Amino acid sequence: MELKKILPILKINFLVFLFSIIIIELIFGYWLKENHFSHHMRGKRLQKIEYNFDREYFSKKTIFKRDYYGFREDFEFNDLYDLSKIRIVFNGGSTGEEMFKPYEKTIVGNLNNFLKSENFKNKIYNASLAGKSSQGKINDFSVWFNKLDNFNPEIMIFYIGINDRKIPTKRFHDNNAQLNLQEKLIYLVSQNSIFWEKIKKIKDNYFTTKRDGYLLFDEEVSKKIQEGFLSYNQAKVKFDIPSFEEDIILKNYEKNLNILKKILKEKKIKPIFITQINYEGNGDRKLYFLNKTLKEFCEKNSFYIIKIDEKITEPINHLFFDEVHVNELGSLYIAKLIYSELKVFLKEIY
Numbered sequence: 001m002e003l004k005k006i007l008p009i010l011k012i013n014f015l016v017f018l019f020s021i022i023i024i025e026l027i028f029g030y031w032l033k034e035n036h037f038s039h040h041m042r043g044k045r046l047q048k049i050e051y052n053f054d055r056e057y058f059s060k061k062t063i064f065k066r067d068y069y070g071f072r073e074d075f076e077f078n079d080l081y082d083l084s085k086i087r088i089v090f091n092g093g094s095t096g097e098e099m100f101k102p103y104e105k106t107i108v109g110n111l112n113n114f115l116k117s118e119n120f121k122n123k124i125y126n127a128s129l130a131g132k133s134s135q136g137k138i139n140d141f142s143v144w145f146n147k148l149d150n151f152n153p154e155i156m157i158f159y160i161g162i163n164d165r166k167i168p169t170k171r172f173h174d175n176n177a178q179l180n181l182q183e184k185l186i187y188l189v190s191q192n193s194i195f196w197e198k199i200k201k202i203k204d205n206y207f208t209t210k211r212d213g214y215l216l217f218d219e220e221v222s223k224k225i226q227e228g229f230l231s232y233n234q235a236k237v238k239f240d241i242p243s244f245e246e247d248i249i250l251k252n253y254e255k256n257l258n259i260l261k262k263i264l265k266e267k268k269i270k271p272i273f274i275t276q277i278n279y280e281g282n283g284d285r286k287l288y289f290l291n292k293t294l295k296e297f298c299e300k301n302s303f304y305i306i307k308i309d310e311k312i313t314e315p316i317n318h319l320f321f322d323e324v325h326v327n328e329l330g331s332l333y334i335a336k337l338i339y340s341e342l343k344v345f346l347k348e349i350y
Contacts (some may be wrong), residue, residue: 029192154349
């Protein structure tokens with residue numbers, strides 16, 4: 001057959017194929033749904049990664065998942081559960097997400113085990129995301145939570161501070177990354193295309209992404225940890241007045257906390273705030289001042305706060321695998337510190 005005769009046929013077939021794709025996308029995809037996810041949610045939902053470790057206080061293999069709605073849960077892609085039943089949400093950064101551990105051995109997993117052992121009817125859902133600062137927790141509502149139908153939690157637990165030690169620029173972790181047009185289109189397709197979703201399901205069911213867990217402490221860092229521990233009372237004496245740079249960071253943090261307060265009031269969500277520690281206990285100067293600012297904010301607004309920084313009285317380096325992230329033993333330790341006060345708050349509510 002001559003080329004001139006073939007070309008029109010190929011063009012017609014291509015147009016029919018393209019038209020069919022568009023129709024299928026419009027019918028079965030998410031483009032026309034009122035609450036479809038924006039490009040900001042790429043990489044924050046429908047994830048499945050296998051991590052392998054050979055370290056003390058770590059499981060040999062971990063399957064990290066973020067479910068259809070974006071929560072760090074054990075649910076599979078097809079588990080479209082009733083969001084109206086979510087009453088309690090935990091919102092942190094990587095220290096709350098804990099992607100290198102099995103779900104049941106994370107802080108949230110341990111808290112849920114404690115609740116279940118006392119026959120508590122509600123579980124805690126994990127909305128933590130690595131790198132997320134207070135700005136990201138503000139943006140969560142417009143980019144993520146407001147897109148979830150019938151999502152009306154009563155309590156939101158904020159594990160907060162470490163990622164606010166500097167004023168971040170617009171970035172992926174805070175749901176406000178600045179992308180070029182090509183990136184934005186690719187990210188948008190990834191969140192709304194039914195074909196992308198089906199391919200993603202096949203990939204994660206049969207070709208799970210596998211990664212080696214990154215290296216833990218070397219000898220020099222281990223020594224530094226043992227030498228640098230500060231209890232809360234020691235930090236109060238050592239860290240007196242914030243520097244000019246620290247003052248700017250603290251004012252930005254306070255501004256974000258007040259914006260968050262306004263959103264929570266509008267949503268009728270009761271907040272619980274938790275201070276944070278690092279491998280030196282209270283040895284991080286900026287984190288100490290951020291915790292202090294958070295305590296003052298909570299006292300001023302009569303918000304419930306769990307001050308785990310004040311509970312640390314002896315070196316805890318054995319609980320950490322880098323400067324801010326705990327191992328599985330550390331997750332259990334922190335979960336116990338939180339739960340001792342959390343259960344009192346929950347019993348007052350329920």
